[in-house]
Amino acid sequence: MSNIIEIKDLSFAYHGRNVLEDIDLSIEAGSFLGLVGPNGSGKSTLIKCLLGLVTPERGEVRLFGERLSRFHKWEDIGFVSQKANSFNSGFPATVFEVVSMGLYGKVGLFRFLTKKHKEKVREAIRQVEMEAFMHENIGQLSGGQQQRVFIARALVSEPKLLILDEPTVGVDAKSVKRFYTMLKDLNRNKGITLVLVTHDIGAMTEYVTDVACLNKHLHFHGDTKEYEEQEDDMMSRMYGHDVQIITHNHEHHDDHAHDGGHSS
Amino acid sequence: MELLQQLTFLERGIIAGVIIGFICPLLGAFLLVRRITIISEALSHITLTGIAAGIFLSQSALWLGFINPLYTGLVFSLAGSLLIEKLRQIYKHFQELAIPIILSSGIGLGAILISLSQGSYNEWYNYLFGSIVTVRLGDLGFIFFTGVLALVILIMFYKELLSISFDQEFAKTSGIGVRKINFFFSLLIALVISMSMKVVGILLVGAMVTLPVAASIQLAKSFRQVVIFGILFGELAMIGGIYFSYHLNVATGGMIVVTGVVLLLIAVILKRFRTGLA
Numbered sequence: 001m002s003n004i005i006e007i008k009d010l011s012f013a014y015h016g017r018n019v020l021e022d023i024d025l026s027i028e029a030g031s032f033l034g035l036v037g038p039n040g041s042g043k044s045t046l047i048k049c050l051l052g053l054v055t056p057e058r059g060e061v062r063l064f065g066e067r068l069s070r071f072h073k074w075e076d077i078g079f080v081s082q083k084a085n086s087f088n089s090g091f092p093a094t095v096f097e098v099v100s101m102g103l104y105g106k107v108g109l110f111r112f113l114t115k116k117h118k119e120k121v122r123e124a125i126r127q128v129e130m131e132a133f134m135h136e137n138i139g140q141l142s143g144g145q146q147q148r149v150f151i152a153r154a155l156v157s158e159p160k161l162l163i164l165d166e167p168t169v170g171v172d173a174k175s176v177k178r179f180y181t182m183l184k185d186l187n188r189n190k191g192i193t194l195v196l197v198t199h200d201i202g203a204m205t206e207y208v209t210d211v212a213c214l215n216k217h218l219h220f221h222g223d224t225k226e227y228e229e230q231e232d233d234m235m236s237r238m239y240g241h242d243v244q245i246i247t248h249n250h251e252h253h254d255d256h257a258h259d260g261g262h263s264s
Numbered sequence: 265m266e267l268l269q270q271l272t273f274l275e276r277g278i279i280a281g282v283i284i285g286f287i288c289p290l291l292g293a294f295l296l297v298r299r300i301t302i303i304s305e306a307l308s309h310i311t312l313t314g315i316a317a318g319i320f321l322s323q324s325a326l327w328l329g330f331i332n333p334l335y336t337g338l339v340f341s342l343a344g345s346l347l348i349e350k351l352r353q354i355y356k357h358f359q360e361l362a363i364p365i366i367l368s369s370g371i372g373l374g375a376i377l378i379s380l381s382q383g384s385y386n387e388w389y390n391y392l393f394g395s396i397v398t399v400r401l402g403d404l405g406f407i408f409f410t411g412v413l414a415l416v417i418l419i420m421f422y423k424e425l426l427s428i429s430f431d432q433e434f435a436k437t438s439g440i441g442v443r444k445i446n447f448f449f450s451l452l453i454a455l456v457i458s459m460s461m462k463v464v465g466i467l468l469v470g471a472m473v474t475l476p477v478a479a480s481i482q483l484a485k486s487f488r489q490v491v492i493f494g495i496l497f498g499e500l501a502m503i504g505g506i507y508f509s510y511h512l513n514v515a516t517g518g519m520i521v522v523t524g525v526v527l528l529l530i531a532v533i534l535k536r537f538r539t540g541l542a
Contacts, residue, residue: 051437074439081433091297091430094486101430104423105439112423137485157438 002065004029004161004193005050010059012045019045023059023218027210029160032187032194034208036201038239041215043197044082047165051079064160075106078154082165082197085146089139095149098138099124102156124156125149128182144175155186162186165197176200180207213238268401276404277396277463277516278506283411284460284472285502289480289494290418291456292473294449296481296490297429304470306348306363307341307457310370312466314340314458315391316377323381333391334406338458344370345454349446394465394517396506403462410459417452421445426487465517475524476501479531483538497527 005027012020020042027033037043048054050061052068061068064076099121100113107113113121125131128148133141138149147167154162164183168176184207186192198204205211211227213220215238220227227234271279295301318336321328344366351362378388390398399407418425424445427435436442460469480493505520512519 053433053436072439074437077437079434079437081431083433084431087431088297088299090481092481092484092487092490093426093430097426097486097488098430101423101427101434102438104427105435107423109424110420135485153434 002029003027003062004064005195006060006062006065007046007050008060008062010046010049010056010061012042012049012054012056014045018216020049020056020214021216023214025212025218025221027193027195029193030187030191031210032184032208033196033210033212034201034204035195035197035212035214036199036204037214038199041238043199043214044165046214047163047195047197051077051163075157076160078102078157078159078162080147080150080154080162080164080167082167082169084150084167085143085169087138091139093138094135095125095130095133095138095141095152096121096135098149099152099156102153106157120158121156124152127155128152144171144179147171147175147179151182159192161193161195163195163197166199167196168198168200176203180204183207215239268404271401271404273397273399274510276399276401278503280399280404280407280463281396281502281506281520282499283407284463285499286495287411287414287418287456288460288472289476289498290491291414291452292477292498293480293487293491293494294425294429295453295473296477297426297487301470301474301477302360302363303345303348303453304457304473306367306370307344307454308461308466308469309367309374310344311337311341311458311461311469312391313370313374313377314338315461315466316374316381316383319383319387320377320381332402332406334403334458334462337461338410338454340370341454341458342451345450346447349450390465391461392465392467393515394461394463394468394520396463396509396516399462407459407462410455414452414455414459417448417455421448425449463516464520465515468517468521471521471524472498472501475521475528479524479528482528482531482535497524497531501527 003026005025007023007025010020010023011018023046035043035046045054049056050063063071064073102124103113103117103120107117122131122134125134128151130145130148130152133145138146141149151167168179171179180203183194183196187194187209196204196208205224205228208224210223211220212218213234219238220230220234292301295303314337315333317340318331318333321336322331322333348362348366351365352359355361424435424440427438427440428442428445432442456473457469460472464472476497477490477494479497480490484490484493501520501524504523506516508514508523509516509519
């Protein structure tokens with residue numbers, strides 16, 4: 001399979017302090033990558049480098065095989081930022097208007113949304129089950145609802161790659177589960193490649209196909225199975241020693257479960 | 265052309281007012297959501313500097329007599345707008361500093377230029393507080409062409425400006441050239457401010473971009489509604505203001521602004537009433 005994202009030898013420094021060092025990471029089309037790491041590990045910075053929002057000290061980024069500086073098919077990428085929720089809650093915009101913004105880069109100057117575009121906007125809103133709030137003001141919705149609107153805004157341009165930076169911060173536990181299920185569905189059934197940045201390691205492994213562990217360096221990148229085999233070792237390497245993961249409530253359906261003694 | 269020349273001073277004033285009443289709230293809606301309505305104050309004062317420079321230059325030499333102060337006002341306003349953008353980059357963490365820096369530099373330089381030139385008290389009064397009776401045909405042409413240009417920029421970048429105002433980072437990743445559009449937005453603000461000042465006056469121009477949208481956001485649910493109600497309030501304030509100023513023989517700019525304030529109060533009360541019912 002081809003690589004949608006290729007990062008080579010990337011380093012980033014902020015005020016003389018290295019935030020990212022020598023990152024090499026390739027992400028295959030069709031995968032669902034969980035990018036994990038502690039707070040301040042450079043996860044968001046890596047995403048920003050990837051999207052050209054900041055310029056790395058060194059290294060190269062390729063999106064869909066194209067060098068970042070030459071890349072222009074931004075409608076192929078949907079992005080939900082960590083800060084998406086921190087807009088001015090008095091902003092006078094409806095859910096419909098916010099989701100429409102996902103098409104603005106594509107439509108072009110001097111043009112307004114056609115009937116077909118508007119249908120796409122409605123479709124994206126339906127996809128995140130927010131159709132009842134289509135003409136409501138965005139600031140009046142709950143955190144979880146807003147987050148779904150921002151997913152719709154990222155999905156409306158029918159991207160091939162969807163990047164989500166800590167999308168579940170400030171969202172209640174029940175909505176988080178529903179949210180992850182929706183992402184899994186987008187990945188499996190719509191074939192969208194997903195990159196999910198999170199520090200919520202326990203919950204995520206149930207849904208993702210691959211895991212990358214970042215803390216200034218890339219400590220691990222492999223599929224979920226490999227990750228689970230090395231998880232404890234990985235955690236101590238990333239977070240320091242004596243770390244216990246206590247949110248281990250997901251089921252193992254694969255045949256190498258830790259002990260074979262389970263019965264149904 | 266003949267028809268244009270037959271326009272009475274009042275008709276010229278009303279046409280100019282209707283154009284301004286449309287464009288100012290349209291721009292104001294974007295300034296509002298970007299929380300920079302205050303920029304209009306800085307730019308109107310730097311426009312004054314430009315007008316003073318124009319008057320000074322046209323008096324200083326016979327061959328410079330052709331200079332229309334409105335044009336020099338526009339040039340200063342454009343330069344001021346770009347300088348504000350630059351200052352906001354320099355003072356990244358104290359962006360609000362850009363406004364008072366430009367405002368006070370504008371007034372300082374303006375005061376010097378005014379003291380050097382021989383403008384009459386009435387002339388300055390008209391520039392400060394606006395006057396529809398002094399809108400000459402050339403001024404109307406200036407307002408018309410800058411108005412059309414501003415409208416073209418606004419239509420061209422409407423979607424992009426809205427997206428940037430809501431979430432700059434997302435706008436960038438959706439393929440919008442944020443820097444380019446911010447540059448055009450700076451030009452746009454300068455255009456609108458300098459075109460409006462002949463009718464509304466330098467001290468009151470800020471009100472025309474602020475009051476109508478301040479009223480409309482009380483009632484609007486969507487950005488579209490902010491724009492539509494804003495234009496409606498803008499035109500009402502403009503036409504109402506001109507009407508009353510003519511009949512009561514008071515400063516046009518002042519009357520337009522006071523009408524705008526009354527509309528704002530009505531909007532606030534309406535909103536109270538509506539939420540009270542809900």
